[in-house]
Amino acid sequence: MKTFDVEVRVWLKPSVFDPQGHAVEQALHTLGFDGAQNVRIGKYMHLTVTGETEAEARKSVEQMCERVLSNPVMETYAYELKETVV
Amino acid sequence: MKTFDVEVRVWLKPSVFDPQGHAVEQALHTLGFDGAQNVRIGKYMHLTVTGETEAEARKSVEQMCERVLSNPVMETYAYELKETVV
Numbered sequence: 001m002k003t004f005d006v007e008v009r010v011w012l013k014p015s016v017f018d019p020q021g022h023a024v025e026q027a028l029h030t031l032g033f034d035g036a037q038n039v040r041i042g043k044y045m046h047l048t049v050t051g052e053t054e055a056e057a058r059k060s061v062e063q064m065c066e067r068v069l070s071n072p073v074m075e076t077y078a079y080e081l082k083e084t085v086v
Numbered sequence: 087m088k089t090f091d092v093e094v095r096v097w098l099k100p101s102v103f104d105p106q107g108h109a110v111e112q113a114l115h116t117l118g119f120d121g122a123q124n125v126r127i128g129k130y131m132h133l134t135v136t137g138e139t140e141a142e143a144r145k146s147v148e149q150m151c152e153r154v155l156s157n158p159v160m161e162t163y164a165y166e167l168k169e170t171v172v
Contacts, residue, residue, distance in 0.1 A: 024155070033135075033146060033150055037133065042132070045128070048123045
């Protein structure tokens with residue numbers, strides 16, 4: 001059984017309004033960071049998964065992303081998976 | 087004036103308890119993803135910044151991260167910055 005380090009990023013699709021990103025952008029402008037634009041806020045998740053093979057672990061991560069970690073109607077996800085070096 | 091694409095990741099320091107990560111881990115186990123462990127949840131932010139040089143843009147992003155995008159007491163951040171190709 002191998003262990004894999006996984007980093008998942010989830011963000012709203014471009015067509016979906018992001019009120020949190022909008023608020024942060026306003027806050028940045030208020031503090032003088034006028035160059036900050038197009039702020040979008042998503043989630044960043046780190047976890048470890050186990051699997052016999054990398055392909056099996058990837059399949060498992062994709063199912064997690066589709067069913068729990070993201071809302072496929074409004075969000076897109078990407079992940080990176082690396083075998084944990086013991 | 088150049089424009090840069092910036093991706094910022096912010097996550098809780100390892101010593102800080104992450105109740106959101108804990109809840110997601112439980113949810114994954116309930117759904118049968120028993121191999122998922124050590125779930126930690128952070129933020130993923132995408133923005134564009136402008137600057138005369140890359141060094142200036144990096145300095146600006148680091149200030150944003152310290153002052154707005156993360157809480158340096160509890161969180162750590164990392165970012166990637168790339169010049170936008172027009």
